[in-house]
Amino acid sequence: MGRRKNHPASQREEKQNEATPPQVNEVEDNGEGEEEKEAESVPKEEEMPDxxxxxxxxxxxxxxxxxxxxxxxxxxxxxxxxxxxxxxxxxxxxxxxxxxxxxxxxxxxxxRSLSSVREQLSSIMPEGSTAIFGAGEADALPGERLAEKGLTRKHPVILVPGIVSTGxxxxxxxxxxxxxxxxxxxxxxxxxxxxxxxxxxxxxxxxxxxxxxxxxxxxxxxxAQGFEAADYVIGGYWVWAKLIENLAAADYGPNSMHMASYDWRLSFENLEVRDRYFSRLRWQVEHLHKVNHEKVVFVCHSMGTNVYHYFSQWVTRDNPKWIDKHVAAMVNIAGPLLGLPKATASMYSGETQELRELGTLGLAMQQYMNQTMRIGFFRDLGSVASMLPRGGDRVWSADRYMYPDGRRRCGEGEDPDDAAEEGKPPCLEPSLPGDGNFSKVFLFEDGDEEFGAPDAHMGVDEALAEILRGQRKKNKRHWLVQKYANWYSHGIATDEREMRKRRDKRGAWTNIMESPLPHAPNMKIFCIYGVNRPTERQYYYKAHSATGQHHVNTSVKGAYVRGGIGYSDGDGSVPLISLGAPCSYFWRRKVWNPSGVKVVIREILDDPDYFSDVGRQGPRSGDHVDVMGNHAMIEDVIRVAAGRFNLQDRVFSGIGEITQNLEEALESPA
Known part of the structure; x- marks a missing residue:
């Protein structure tokens, strides 16, 4: 599949200042960031037997x-x-x-370890097949290309993986x-x-x-510990492997690079209580800084960015200048810093898009994990609660009309056909209540009141309250009831006085809107994430006729709804508002970034190539996981690690509109 041209989202122009969203601008780095099309053909995947x-x-x-x-x-x-x-x-x-x-x-x-996985896989794959490991030997690694241009190791690197990617x-x-x-x-x-x-x-x-x-x-x-902890999962399914390989090509190794793996099931509080994770991470940063005589660069993926933010609050509580002393930059790759609607759905009904679309496999799943078991499993994991949406309805209404593929909601009296003829971006008309309006995360079918259903429509505030109410009725001794208020916080502080009140509350450390960036005026933050992929954002529920439990109504379809799930713009897992708003809005305001840390956005317009790597989406994918093999992302990481901090904003999405909506919403009384 070729690169999309003249995409409506890529033509937006943004004004850049303290009060406005970032400017669309490509980095000028003497052509070092140019991407190359892969020419090598890949053997056709063998058809699976039924x-x-x-x-x-x-x-x-x-x-x-x-x-x-x-x-x-x-x-x-x-x-x-x-x-x-x-x-x-x-x-x-x-x-x-x-x-x-x-x-x-x-x-x-x-x-016993992943070091032998590639050898084991090679013995069972057809001769000449390289697709499962990525591109063939003829394709130069991005790290090799940049190394030839003089971009090699400078800052030591700490890699922080996301949820489920650590063994x-x-x-x-x-x-x-x-x-x-x-x-x-x-x-x-x-x-x-x-x-x-x-x-x-x-x-x-x-x-x-x-x-x-x-x-x-x-x-x-x-x-698990070491690079093997998160380079591959289930053998050939790479997560960090490509980035590690490219960093090695740029002269990195065990003395200059560390995988900060952790038990992704735990709450951030329990990571320190049980494993002393943050204490060990602090020592590792100081050690790499001392050995390499350079500050550290953090490279974080997905929930790893949330873990880093919590760590930055924890480590500066007693030493406010620690981050500025030891950290040169943080690269945030697809971090869900404002949370995820799918975390809310998983804790409420035990369902997400991936489970609903399994068909017969989803039915087989119930042999071992029925809905009650799945709900309990998700609620027991502190990490899922760590990704519940933050900021409430004031924040999560800012992307209510944000869609992938350059689509937009038709204006009053506007005909979709007329818009196409006039050369405007395509628009779609809603076909059911709530269709294309993401201000509500849960929508319930009429007539559920007999099962004790909540209100017909819920925003993120009501949805969270409903989950906690349900857990109190079920088990008052559950940690969600006993410890949730101390471990997590979902509010928003809009001035320095409110920030000071929350400084010593550990729950606020899980929320970037209640815990400002530490004092680090010399530090840089780079936000890299994919856009233009349908991403689950809201859920249509109905009650089971026998149990009364609510489940996603897969028969619901609409302009922006498929299988009972509404889709907004994002990277396929994280909505755009959670990916981009921290970097385009919050961290560009003094109340959340008091020392003026420089923040740069590097969006990746999703351009999948399903034939370059079996089961994956190619070196130009913006998918939440496959972005870890995206060549543009890898090049940006290596530039930052090499001390080249002169990257500029690159924006394709409607994050500017979200930024403006946030500004209006947060200036209004709560």
């Missing part, structure tokens, strides 16, 4: 047996990884019902898990093996105690 013929195909050909188990394993793991779901696939059913496959899965030789290891568990001591319960083929053979055992060890938010009694699961 489930009915799976067993016979496995038993007839040993090579096909190993290859198809690998492909099914990758598929299972990736679906789970998409949002903590853990759905069993048709493969699980086949394994349980077939003695041969049970013996085969039990006899699998599972690597988790079993250090202590029930008898059913003893054979997996120090092996991955999350992130490798070991996970697939455990899941297929004993789903109940796997679920017990991956879950957290509902009262403490920590390990259940008799269980000890800890984050």
């Amino acid at each position: 489930a009915a013929n799976l067993v016979s195909s496995l038993t007839q050909n040993p090579f096909r047996k190993r290859r198809y188990f690998f492909i099914f394993g990758v598929s299972l793991g990736v679906l789970i990884m998409l949002f903590l779901g853990g759905p069993p696939t048709e493969m699980a059913r086949v394994v349980r019902e077939n003695q041969f496959l049970q013996e085969y899965v039990a006899s699998l030789s599972v690597p 988790l290891e079993i250090w202590k568990g029930d008898p059913c898990a003893r054979r997996y001591f120090r092996q991955r319960i999350w992130g490798t083929m070991t996970m697939v093996q455990q899941f297929l053979l004993d789903t109940k055992c796997w679920l017990k060890h991956i879950s957290l105690d509902p009262e403490t938010g920590l390990d259940p009694p008799s269980v000890r699961v800890r984050a």
Whole structure:
């Protein structure tokens, strides 16, 4: 697929000053940032067998047996990884019902670390196939190209992964898990093996105690360490691998680069309580600074950016100038700093887009995790609560009419056909209540009152309140009831006096609108994220006729709604407002950035190429995960690490409109 040309969003011009959104501007760096089209063709992916013929195909050909188990394993793991779901696939059913496959899965030789994964995968892939590892050898790495131009190692780098991308290891568990001591319960083929053979055992060890938010009694699961902790998950599904490889090409290594892996299930508070994560991270930064004689650059992906912000508040509580002394820059890659509507949906109904669109696999999932179990699982994880939307309706109404693909809502009396003829961006007319108006995150079908349903429409404030009310009714000893108010905060401070009142409240550290950037006038922040991908933003619910529990009504369709879910602009996982508003609005205002840290936006217009890397979307993708292999992103990271901070704003989306809406909303009385 070629690059989009003349995209309506790319033609917007923004005025740049303290009170206005960033200017559309391409970096001028002597052509070093130019992207190259990949010319090498990739072998066509072999067609998968359907489930009915799976067993016979496995038993007839040993090579096909190993290859198809690998492909099914990758598929299972990736679906789970998409949002903590853990759905069993048709493969699980086949394994349980077939003695041969049970013996085969039990006899699998599972690597104890990811260092041997590439060798294992190479032995089962067709000769000449390189797609699963990325581009072929003929394609120069972005890091190699920049190194040839003199952009090499300067600042040491700390890598902070996002949710679900760090491997988790079993250090202590029930008898059913003893054979997996120090092996991955999350992130490798070991996970697939455990899941297929004993789903109940796997679920017990991956879950957290509902009262403490920590390990259940008799269980000890800890984050894997080193670069292997987050370079690949489920073998060939890369997350950090491409960036690590390119940094290595720019002369980075273990003495100048560190993977700050962590247990992504925990609340930020419990990361320090149980693992002393922030204490160890502070020591690591100071160590790299001392050894390399240069300040550190943080490179954070997804929830890793939220973790970094919490750390910056924690570390400067007793030493306000620590960040300025030790940190040169922070690169925020697709960070959901204002939270995620999908976190709200997962805690309310146990559903997100990925689970609803699994079809028969979604039905199979209920064999092990019905709706009640899924809701409980998500609510037990402190990390999911860490990504609930912040700022309330005042903030989350600012993107109410923000859509992907340059679409817009038709004005009153405007005909969509007339707009097209006049050369205007296309517009769509709403076809049902709330369609295309994202000021409400939950919309309930009429007639649900008999099941005790809440109001017909809910913004993020009401949705959060409903989740907490429901948990209080269910279990008053749950940590959501006992500790939520101390661990989290969702308000907004609009002046210095309000900020000072919140300074020592740890819950405020999870919210960038209640905890300003630390004093670091010499530091830089670079926000890199994809745009122009449909991203779930609101949910249409109906009550189950028997239980009264609400679930997404998949029959609802509209101009901006598919399968009961409304979609706004974003990177496929995080809405644009959460990706861009911290960098375009909040951190460009003195109350949230008192020392004037320079903030630069580097948007990536999604341009997928589904043939460059099997199962992935190519080096120009803006997808939330695949952006980690985006060449423009990699080049920006290497420039920053090399001390080239002269990048300029690059904007394709409607973040300027969101910024203006926020300015108007936050100047009005609450």
